[in-house]
Amino acid sequence: MSNNINLINFTDLTLEEKKMVLLWRNHPTIKQWMYNSDDILLENHLNFIETLNECTDKLYFLVKRDDDYIGVVDFTNIDKESKSSEFGLYSNPFLKIAGIGRILEEISIAYAFQTLKVSILKLEVFAENEKAINLYKKFNFKEITKKIVNNREVICMELNKFS
Numbered sequence: 149m150s151n152n153i154n155l156i157n158f159t160d161l162t163l164e165e166k167k168m169v170l171l172w173r174n175h176p177t178i179k180q181w182m183y184n185s186d187d188i189l190l191e192n193h194l195n196f197i198e199t200l201n202e203c204t205d206k207l208y209f210l211v212k213r214d215d216d217y218i219g220v221v222d223f224t225n226i227d228k229e230s231k232s233s234e235f236g237l238y239s240n241p242f243l244k245i246a247g248i249g250r251i252l253e254e255i256s257i258a259y260a261f262q263t264l265k266v267s268i269l270k271l272e273v274f275a276e277n278e279k280a281i282n283l284y285k286k287f288n289f290k291e292i293t294k295k296i297v298n299n300r301e302v303i304c305m306e307l308n309k310f311s
């Protein structure tokens with residue numbers, strides 16, 4: 149299924165694609181689950197993407213399946229020494245197709261283990277984000293610890309390539 153999937157680095161996006169991603173990121177169903185849940189201005193979004201050119205520990209991708217833009221996956225705190233990375237994802241809020249989360253998850257795990265060659269994939273998710281937590285559990289992510297961010301409970305999860 150992943151044969152027709154394309155990961156487009158944010159630094160290679162057209163202006164139209166950058167604007168589309170911002171529309172998703174500012175959508176209420178997406179931003180409610182992000183640590184920064186404020187509306188992001190286009191100028192800040194474009195500046196952020198510009199900074200990614202100089203970053204070696206962060207990668208953001210727009211994911212395309214055939215002709216559909218299906219979501220975003222990102223890898224942050226990529227650490228070659230500890231062979232670990234954090235990751236995040238969100239699906240296109242305007243595409244009402246079931247199963248997109250699974251595809252994004254599969255592609256993220258494959259990219260992390262095969263291309264980034266990390267052994268541990270970490271994520272943080274708000275405890276009320278049942279949909280995302282169910283998805284992560286299906287892919288064998290295990291709860292490591294809990295913490296509070298913005299007065300909300302956050303679950304820290306990890307997937308170890310070797311377990």
Ligand SMILES: CC(C)(COP(=O)(O)OP(=O)(O)OC[C@H]1O[C@@H](n2cnc3c(N)ncnc32)[C@H](O)[C@@H]1OP(=O)(O)O)[C@@H](O)C(=O)NCCC(=O)NCCS
Nearest residue numbers: 178181237238239246247248249250273278279280282283
């Ligand atoms: C998390 C997200 C990517 C999941 O995408 P999705 O397309 O809804 O997920 P899928 O349809 O592939 O479903 C995957 C699994 O999620 C879970 N799930 C889906 N809808 C659910 C619901 N309403 N309630 C509980 N779990 C649900 C199920 O375990 C499902 O597995 P199944 O297909 O075997 O039932 C998407 O909801 C999203 O972008 N959410 C907003 C951003 C976000 O929360 N990102 C994660 C931040 S940590």
